[in-house]
Amino acid sequence: MVDLTQIMDDEVFMAFASYATIILSKMMLMSATTAFYRMTRKVFANPEDCVTFGKGENAKKYLRTDDRVERVRRAHLNDLENIVPFLGIGLLYSLSGPDLSTAVLHFRLFVGARIYHTISYLTPLPQPNRALSFFIGYGVTLSMAYRLLKNKLYL
Amino acid sequence: MVDLTQIMDDEVFMAFASYATIILSKMMLMSATTAFYRMTRKVFANPEDCVTFGKGENAKKYLRTDDRVERVRRAHLNDLENIVPFLGIGLLYSLSGPDLSTAVLHFRLFVGARIYHTISYLTPLPQPNRALSFFIGYGVTLSMAYRLLKNKLYL
Amino acid sequence: MVDLTQIMDDEVFMAFASYATIILSKMMLMSATTAFYRMTRKVFANPEDCVTFGKGENAKKYLRTDDRVERVRRAHLNDLENIVPFLGIGLLYSLSGPDLSTAVLHFRLFVGARIYHTISYLTPLPQPNRALSFFIGYGVTLSMAYRLLKNKLYL
Numbered sequence: 032m033v034d035l036t037q038i039m040d041d042e043v044f045m046a047f048a049s050y051a052t053i054i055l056s057k058m059m060l061m062s063a064t065t066a067f068y069r070m071t072r073k074v075f076a077n078p079e080d081c082v083t084f085g086k087g088e089n090a091k092k093y094l095r096t097d098d099r100v101e102r103v104r105r106a107h108l109n110d111l112e113n114i115v116p117f118l119g120i121g122l123l124y125s126l127s128g129p130d131l132s133t134a135v136l137h138f139r140l141f142v143g144a145r146i147y148h149t150i151s152y153l154t155p156l157p158q159p160n161r162a163l164s165f166f167i168g169y170g171v172t173l174s175m176a177y178r179l180l181k182n183k184l185y186l
Numbered sequence: 187m188v189d190l191t192q193i194m195d196d197e198v199f200m201a202f203a204s205y206a207t208i209i210l211s212k213m214m215l216m217s218a219t220t221a222f223y224r225m226t227r228k229v230f231a232n233p234e235d236c237v238t239f240g241k242g243e244n245a246k247k248y249l250r251t252d253d254r255v256e257r258v259r260r261a262h263l264n265d266l267e268n269i270v271p272f273l274g275i276g277l278l279y280s281l282s283g284p285d286l287s288t289a290v291l292h293f294r295l296f297v298g299a300r301i302y303h304t305i306s307y308l309t310p311l312p313q314p315n316r317a318l319s320f321f322i323g324y325g326v327t328l329s330m331a332y333r334l335l336k337n338k339l340y341l
Numbered sequence: 342m343v344d345l346t347q348i349m350d351d352e353v354f355m356a357f358a359s360y361a362t363i364i365l366s367k368m369m370l371m372s373a374t375t376a377f378y379r380m381t382r383k384v385f386a387n388p389e390d391c392v393t394f395g396k397g398e399n400a401k402k403y404l405r406t407d408d409r410v411e412r413v414r415r416a417h418l419n420d421l422e423n424i425v426p427f428l429g430i431g432l433l434y435s436l437s438g439p440d441l442s443t444a445v446l447h448f449r450l451f452v453g454a455r456i457y458h459t460i461s462y463l464t465p466l467p468q469p470n471r472a473l474s475f476f477i478g479y480g481v482t483l484s485m486a487y488r489l490l491k492n493k494l495y496l
Contacts (some may be wrong), residue, residue: 056331062268115425118428156389169373185358201488204495217423266421
């Protein structure tokens with residue numbers, strides 16, 4: 032029987048696990064940020080969410096959109112769209128026996144770029160801050176996909 | 187050579203596989219629910235989807251939004267935002283050699299909380315039903331992330 | 342110690358890795374397509390994105406929605422909603438020791454159906470092209486979930 036606890040002795044896999052957990056935790060912060068702005072700005076999407084602020088027609092005025100909330104939600108969706116490919120491709124790449132320092136460089140660049148992307152989006156910083164951080168993360172994932180398919184293509 | 191079929195002999199991993207498959211199948215039901223409401227309420231997002239209900243200007247009136255459809259779509263997106271971190275962190279946590287009963291407790295709480303979240307969202311139940319079920323799922327994922335990083339951090 | 346590079350010697354797992362990487366790369370193309378339409382049609386969601394096209398009130402007119410951009414975004418979100426379950430369930434299914442030819446048939450059908458779904462959505466082709474390709478991908482994922490739970494349920 033395979034002792035699964037030994038899988039985590041593989042340094043590349045352990046590095047992937049650490050960076051993946053960090054960037055997923057960061058993504059989860061976006062939910063909390065959305066909730067924070069919805070509460071403090073009283074901006075809700077569901078009638079049942081604003082009953083504590085008033086009854087009937089009085090509550091309905093809180094069913095609205097807000098620039099700040101929509102900005103956080105766009106940043107969250109962009110995270111989802113980019114972190115899902117990183118997780119899938121990064122996991123398979125980690126199992127394909129890459130060089131440790133190359134792999135760690137990929138993971139660090141991705142995580143750093145995505146954290147900077149969030150800062151750029153929420154501040155907001157002027158372009159091309161956000162665009163550049165997006166393309167660095169995008170390029171890192173494509174680079175892992177290329178290395179994976181070059182070594183291990185099986186169709 | 188590693189016999190991969192033996193990985194599934196690991197009880198924690200098998201439990202993770204079962205609960206992950208169940209919650210992903212539940213998430214897929216949201217697509218079917220959206221499709222069901224779109225058809226029965228004749229609410230579409232694309233012109234090519236409503237040609238069977240009329241030609242030209244007559245068909246365009248079905249290009250609209252509907253509270254019920256939007257509610258299902260918000261529940262679906264909230265699922266995506268929370269199930270993706272659970273999948274990534276949960277997979278890595280399962281491979282990090284956790285105690286079986288602790289791990290299964292995490293998985294059961296998460297799956298139960300997310301199913302209750304969907305029920306709260308679609309009924310809709312009054313708050314704080316939905317908020318509580320959201321935070322239980324959120325807390326479970328963060329707890330797995332914490333245990334994973336505490337044991338196996340490699341940066 | 343487990344030599345992780347040997348995991349990739351498992352043919353089912355290698356096939357899953359290849360198809361998963363291909364379909365994730367395809368999904369990433371949707372981000373580039375959205376960016377392309379936003380630039381060429383001058384349709385933006387954030388004020389900081391359109392400062393190169395004008396100052397002040399002049400720039401605000403580019404903060405708008407566009408049918409073409411919204412269509413790509415709907416296709417992208419539909420990809421996310423369907424590729425995430427495929428990744429999670431497909432990974433676990435690949436590790437559960439399925440027959441190689443059955444597994445490869447599942448992966449090929451899913452990837453083919455999702456590529457055709459994107460073509461149907463963006464062209465757009467008349468229905469039921471898009472609906473059929475959606476349901477083929479949906480059915481493939483459910484079939485893997487069923488086989489996984491039938492063999493390896495552990496609750």
